[in-house]
Amino acid sequence: MEDLIVLDGDGARVASSAERLKDYHKLSQAPHDIPVGVSMQRWRVRFLGGAPSMGYRTYYLARGTEPSVVDCTAGVNFIENAVLRVEAHANGTVTIIHKVTGRAYEGAFAFEDGGDVGDGYNYVPPKDDRVFLSSDCASATIAARLTATCAELEISFQFPVPAERAGDTRSEELQALDIRVVLRLAPAALRLDALVEVTNTARDHRLRVLFPSGCSAASSYVVEQPFDVVTRSVAVPDCSGWKEPLPRTGPQKSFADVADASGGLCVMNRGLPEVEVIDDDRRTVAVTLLRCTGNGVGAPEEQAEGQMLGKHAFHLALFPHLQSWDGDRVWRQAHCFNVPLRCRQTSVHEGRLGPEGSFLQMDAEDLVMTAVKRSEDGGSLVVRAVNYGSEAVRSVYRTSLPVRDAASARLDETVIGRLECSAGTIPVVVPPRHIETVLLTP
Template identity: 35%
Template sequence: MSKSVTLHVISHTHWDREWYLPHELFRMRLVRLIDNVLNLLERDPNFKFFHLDAQTIVLEDYLQIRPHMRGTLERFIREGRLLVGPWYQLNDEYLTSGESTIRSLLIGHRIAQSFGAVMKVGYLPDQFGNISQMPQILRGFGIDNCIFGRGWGLAPGRKMEFWWQSPDGSKVLTSFMAFWYNNAQRFPSNPDEAEKFVRSLKERMLPHAATSHLLLMNGVDHLEAQEDLSQILAELAPRLEPDRILHSTLERYVEAIRKEANGLQTVTGELREDRHGSVLAGTLSTRIYLKQANERCQTLLERYAEPFSTWAWAEGAPYPADFLTYAWKLLMQNHPHDSICGCSADQVHREMMPRFDRVQQVGEEIAQNALLYLAGRINTNSLETAGSPEETTNIVVFNPLSWPRTDHVEAVVEFPLGSPSRGTPAIDYSRDVSSIALRDENGDPVPITVLENRIAYKRVLSPVELPMVVPVRRFKIAFVAGDVPGTGYCTYKVKTSKTTHVAPAVEHAVCTGVLENDFLRLRAYPNGTISLTDKRTGAEFRGLNLFESRGDVGDEYRYVPPLRDRIYTSAGAEGTMSVEQSGPVSVVRIDFTMMVPQSATPDGFGRSEELVECPVTTRIILAEGIPRVEFETTFTNRARDHRLRVLFPTNLAADSSCAEGQFDVLERPMLPPQEWGPEASPSYPQLSWCDVSDGGVGLAVLNRGLPEYQLYACQERTLALTLLRCVGRLSGGGDAPGADPTPEAQCLGTYTFRYAVAPHRGFWIDSLIWRQAHAFTTPLWAVQVDNQDGPLPCAASFVQLEPPELVLSAVKRAEEDSRMVLRFFNISHEAVSGSVAVRGMRKAWLANLNEEQMEELPVADETVVLDVRPKQIVTLLVSLEGSQ
């Protein structure tokens, strides 16, 4: 006889804001659902609880239509009958940054608290795998548990309940919904059938349970509450004795299994087992343009808008808190898995792009205003110069990263040639400038390349005048800025000149496709590939940047090669090479055509015999003093049903790869375990870099918004980066709803991709490869400023973070008070003793991720010293001198 159990019935809905229907159509269903739930809670006191999918964005969506219902929502949330939060929305964990996951919890908590209560359950029902640091993130919000639905399997020896541990040692009590979040989707109304249903469910679940508590999920995607549930449960209760069946909550279920948690298994790291294709790995590269736009917006908010607004605020500027919150919430509307994964109807993804555009507009304006404010307080008159003020101006180069850095940057410099006017202004040619020269703060000349030199009309905006225009001489220049202070800036003097100082051709012969600097030597070939020599180690890499097209007859969720696939590459292409730019930043351009099958065959078993021309332009960029080669590739896709990748043969003796994850670096096998089944994907997610090393040397591939990579199990040990995955339907086939055609997912048209390679010595940790990757994804930002006096020096650092294993993640103003939030993490597997120097720091406290103050730390000379565990995420609250 089986042991008696307690059956926890959870009334819920799983709410995808947009998927096979666009948001507004699903919102109409949401409003009806919440209306009916509120009526049910009002009229049936025995229908005790309903869960709104752990989200709070649904409250905003509902109240935009029913603003008068806020009081009713608050009443049931305070009473604990309507459960909301802790998330703002259920973001895909791998296709969004670690900070985005934190912000979903940060904003979700504040919204839920404003309604009366936060559900403290780490509910992750349908994410396509779960990141390694999720337990630590949840614990940072006072959540000590997790209930999830994908990324694990009931292999022999496993139970549904276990302890899940992050690499820093943080643990959460975890329950795996092995029978999914709809295992009790609808109870039969007939008592006999309901009893049979429950007993059958218990019989299937109990062998996999480590406790006497079973989770019965009464609901599924977009389903409304089962209105006769309380009556059914009342009739079932005596029939099931000695078992107990309860209308329960996720919180009560967690507390129940906690009492029986002794001896549970501990599982460490990411939960991303792709058993039978369950994590839907093809979504890593579906509609890659969404991933690129998301990376741009995340980088803009996390690296530029927030941190520099914080420093401008520390120097006396207003902090744009409301606009930043607006931008974050708008961005996170694109983060649910059906959205950012690209696995929805075409209309859904058309509506996503304007959201990204709006985030970019707001973020760029916030960042530019902050940088101009800071630049306007710099004492540029302290720079040595000769000539009248009319003949000089200044460029301030800002570095968002936390270490001093040498990198290439582009800047726009303008000299007015007249006065502002509402009409067409007259140009005073006597003020015109023929050329400019650049000098650093020591007065030494800095080589530049002039990219643009023309007369332009600049719009002048004023809060008290109508817009005007002023004629200007506009120069756009490229140069290498040396040793820009970490999380800081340096200033350059621009002087009008008869000649422009340009560096000799960085020891290269661009006419032969050869580029060289102190670290690297490369030769480019007409088919777009390069050979690369690392002058520090002598390592050579050949055939880098080869393009590959394979057939894909899958859908938005899954890559499926046709049974009779034919692979096409750019190896035989014969293009033209030209020198696009020389000087401190050199660019070789290669134009060629790649021939690709037009589509799959009608039966889906092969690729068409007809080929189409796909024009390709690759710009290869090498700058002085920088140990990486950058690529900017533009591909015009005229083919359907294929996957386009760029390949980097490493020829290194390695059977695993490493890649940047969310607050972590993951080592993954070249091939998934056989027991996961043939559907398991060998492709993996990454943030800004992946890497292969044999211990002596390695090759890292860096990217901007290209989250899918694979280490091919071939002799060359090739790293493959996915650029496009072109498919024509949402999912499956036949007449099922998911088989809706999605022609825009074929990604026809012209796309541009940015990626880079960085050879190195040793493993990724030895070469600090994350610094090279973050430098690539986070360019220096330059602004022009006049000659002026000011309280700030010509070069300064706002934050200095040591040792290099400590990686800065966030700088912002606190949500609840006028302190600064500084977040960083230890990327290494070793504990480190860290020091954090913050300009103007008076006091500092450790805090959790919810920005709740913990212990105070001693501050000496604006510096805090503290020990940081391996992979630990640290949040500080900092009180600054004179902060508002």
């Protein structure tokens, strides 16, 4: 039986899968006419695609029977590509082997659960806290499989934790959290993508997922912040006597990274703003998934939604790398993970654009593009980039759009000065730790 396949612009087969969905049927009726039915077949198609910088690429659906083969391997408890091997263990944890360096990151995706009697502002553990680790009690179900586009490793288990607070400690009654981790490894991918699903049935607790980096010699780590990457000390000062002790956790945007002379581990996230690198011998990266507390403005019983009961889904990714965070430009992987390609379906039609193209390019790899948008007055295109580094970066912007004028501007889009612009080419110099906003006017 013929299936749907995906072809690129040259007619070559692209790794893809097609899932037949329920047929779509719609009735329409014009005034003073009988109903007319329209029936259509529906499919869900997944494929491995790519596109040029700030551009697009066209793919085509066709009928075919040729099987799609993904260049990955899957076994009973592992998945593997040319760069990474991922092994799951009976206690629910994962070992990630970076085949380029031979370095093994053991104990990943263990979950830590401690009490939380704080509020929406501050995490406060009970005076007599009891901290649980999923790796001490989990008996995981493991399934590995190959799909048309990637290798998947699924790990499911129950994690018993105290049901709620009990005075200055946690209750003896236990509630089981259902946890499901799906790891995805694409062919030749440098990072491991993860979906973590948690069904929370407990109250007054904090749940974190742990990633031992193995960088025992690291005394600091870095996190992305708005328009910057900042360095934090792993060690926390003695806060005895402080009215409000320094939190061990801190804010992050898309990634946190720990590295030593042998390489590093970058932990990426979508929308998880709190992280800590624990001062242990493995320099464990701990990402907060849930803070469940009933305290806040008003009585605890009025803060029921703060207990975060129910099912939650979290997206993370791991990128083992060879050098420092800036030497390996870890933000590129983190931003690709946070802003994946968008797919739009259309019919075959005539138009001004070719099957593939790029609207905007920057030739400097050390610049980080943070925004491309219409200006507030509607008359220009705003292109904003930041230099995370400690040295000035020279770059050339190239655009296929019709541009007659280019200007440097402030964040509020007030023009600072004119930039040279010739045939869609705009040279810029971005100082270290600087935000460069450019207005392109047609």
